[in-house]
């Protein structure tokens with residue numbers, strides 16, 4: 724998580740996750756899709772218990788960050804027109820293309 728000058732961060736349910744080697748809030752290099760889904764579910768489950776969810780949502784509505792924030796991954800924030808980090812754009816578009824191809828294949 725980036726440096727944030729906000730006291731609400733001290734109460735965040737995810738604060739300990741950032742001290743662990745396997746942090747579900749951030750992708751590892753060359754993450755597989757199946758691993759990504761499991762990681763996102765774990766992070767979003769933590770968000771669901773977070774006492775500062777609304778403060779986090781307000782923050783991420785105006786800031787470009789990577790990873791899961793306020794129960795949303797990068798793709799979901801992008802779809803909602805929220806800011807996303809420039810480093811994530813290529814991966815977001817690649818996943819959207821892959822998803823579209825899978826949907827077309829399933830229809831055919």
Ligand code: SF4
Nearest residue numbers: 735737770773779793
């Ligand atoms: S809502 Fe999720 S990402 Fe935001 S502070 Fe809480 S646990 Fe962390």
